[in-house]
Amino acid sequence: MPYRDQVLAKDEACRALVGSQSVWLPPVTGPESGFRNKAKMVVGGSTEQPTLGILDPTGGGVDLRDCGLHSPGLVAALPALAEFISTAGLVPYDVPSRRGELKHLLVTESPDAELMVRFVMRSTEALARIRKHLPSLLTRLPVRVASVNVQPEHKAVLEGAREILLTDQEALPMRLGVVDELTLWLRPASFFQTNTEVAARLYATARNWVDEELGERPAELWDLYCGVGGFGLHCASGTRRLVGVEASVEAVRSAEASRDQAGLGGEFVAGDAVAFARARTAAPDLVIVNPPRRGIGPELAGWLESSGVPRVLYSSCHAETLAADLASMPSLRPMRAQLMDMFPQTRHYEVLVLLSRV
Template identity: 40%
Template sequence: MFCEYFEARVCRSCPLMGVPYSQQVRDKERASRRALASLDRPSSRRNPAQPPAAKSHFEWLPTYRSPQKEFRNKAKMVVSGSKKSIVLGLAPTKEFPAGVDLQSCPLYVPAIHAAFAPIRAWLQRLGARPYNIATAKGEVKYVLVSANPDGELMVRLVLRSKAALHRIENTWSELQAELPHLRVFSVNIQPEHTTVIEGREEIILSEEKFISMPGIGTDLWLAPGAFFQTNTAASQAMYTQAATWARELQPETAWDLYCGVGGFAFALSSAGVAQVTGVEVVGPAINGAQKAVAEMAGATAASPVGQGVEKTLESSRGDAVARPHFITADATKWATNQKLVPPDLVVVNPPRRGLGPELSSWVEHSGIPHLIYSSCFQETLVEDLRRMRSYRITAAKLVDMFPHTSHVECLVLLERQSSKPKTSSK
């Protein structure tokens, strides 16, 4: 697949661009098998305790292969150049002092491609100076764009201060006129000179506060500041696999830790799990999850009897779907402070740093029968699994969330070795 930025050795975002996709997948599969196979070896001579049995009694499911282009549903673009010549893309370097415009990047979905020119033109009319990383001067730092499969857009500007806010409030409707599918528009204030993109203050200027994204059993709702996987189809593959495992296990109760906007939680509910609790520290993500719950409740209330509308709210087993419950809290603090009986199943989808010693050790001693761990960084996955020696891997699946990179999402199903198969009364 041709990419002008790869050919020019300009874009560092896709180091495997140009490598045949089948080879990319094979390399990720080999690396993942090696990583999990290392669990059969002692972590050190001083600590010979055996971790979960990774090699035996362990099924590798077929890898989900992503589309190779037009799969990215979000763009995080540095704003560089000058007030009259805006560049949206990669940060300036010595070789490219004005930055690198990514309008032609083949990985973005079409709706994001179409948004580049109107956003650039509007910013140039706005007249706010792009933030200069070297001098720490200027106002406009980033443009963050998200798109759903219907082409609806969320556009966020990250500014150093509120100096240009009044002009933005008065003129952003011009951008909306040029982008009729623009649903959510907001301004984020990040005054610090740091690699952290977003600040704490988010000012939503549009009437709408969410765009919908596909989920399992219901639409998910994405608000400014909330996280959603960058590859929509791959995220569906992850949620579908979790729902499949839940149908096989038939748990009555489940927790979804680091739940984000609720993708796994709603997937578990659709699979017939009666009580699902999602926990996430990011408030805007929980707002989206609660909106999805409200939408489900409204659909149930509005369903005319006998017209079959309520069937859309049935689980895959034909049961009525119980709506998940969501809590805004730090996953580690919330779980380790619980006095309740542990659930039958826990799903964890932590950031790259993994669960860490405290939460993984708590899981090890919790008595929870089954765990689904979704990891984007296998180094920390292995570290966490070494702390959970009571669990063995029963199945694993790779989801190629990030084509043309070495990164891959890995889902593993874990079973406590002392657990007996659960007998369902259903």
């Protein structure tokens, strides 16, 4: 399907789900190929001839090193990483037989062409060999952060809870250049949008909408499901008190590092968004929510509906759950909405909606 038709279809589907009563702005798009800053590759094949990509129905590896979605830097790095697997003697995990060690290779590229490389292993059996051969890899590729993630369970989980850093640097700087060259410092277990250009425009739009709503007056701002702090830090200012809440401790550490490097204020809390909101006696001036695909759910939607909060900025990657959440908040009406085509060549997208209490 031509890219223009893809975007049109997504926009129409999103408007039908969210509703046409709000002001819909033209969709935001970026490159239709070579945009993806993260490669999440299943490792298959053999140590001598590893495949990096996905698995076929029988559990065999399908190589996708030349995938057109990945950035040119990732495409160039993957062959060298495949050679490293062979040199370090890493045995790909075989799903049917449940044998082997290396499950996934996760590679992220920053806007400055630096890399974060994570080896997801079943155990630490190969850790010494990875450490031994890592210096030669660092001479070939601009790797800033490297780590081993341990995921011992036989199930469809991308990564485990244990992360072993192999480099002195602990975070990859994602320089967005939206507000005073704001940089988000991405730690290995932290989430960041896979389309850097559209993510930067998403944050810029959020900042502009919040500035128009709150002006220069003092205000309190909550960023729930804040991740590494992208929304909150872009919308923070000297007159606003920012509180970010995120379940991932590593993401909170990333947000705090980004805040400190930028010289901004704000507090970031590791915890549950619903529990945080319920524990507060007064609502803020504006709440930002950027939940996973399941949406904010009836508990948080119910709290927002009854809280009296005057404005909500909702960033959703799944318009169906967004529509369900909006139905649970009838007093908060969509005033502005915009499709952000974060995922070209797929049916997925991000949508930003500004809600105002009526």
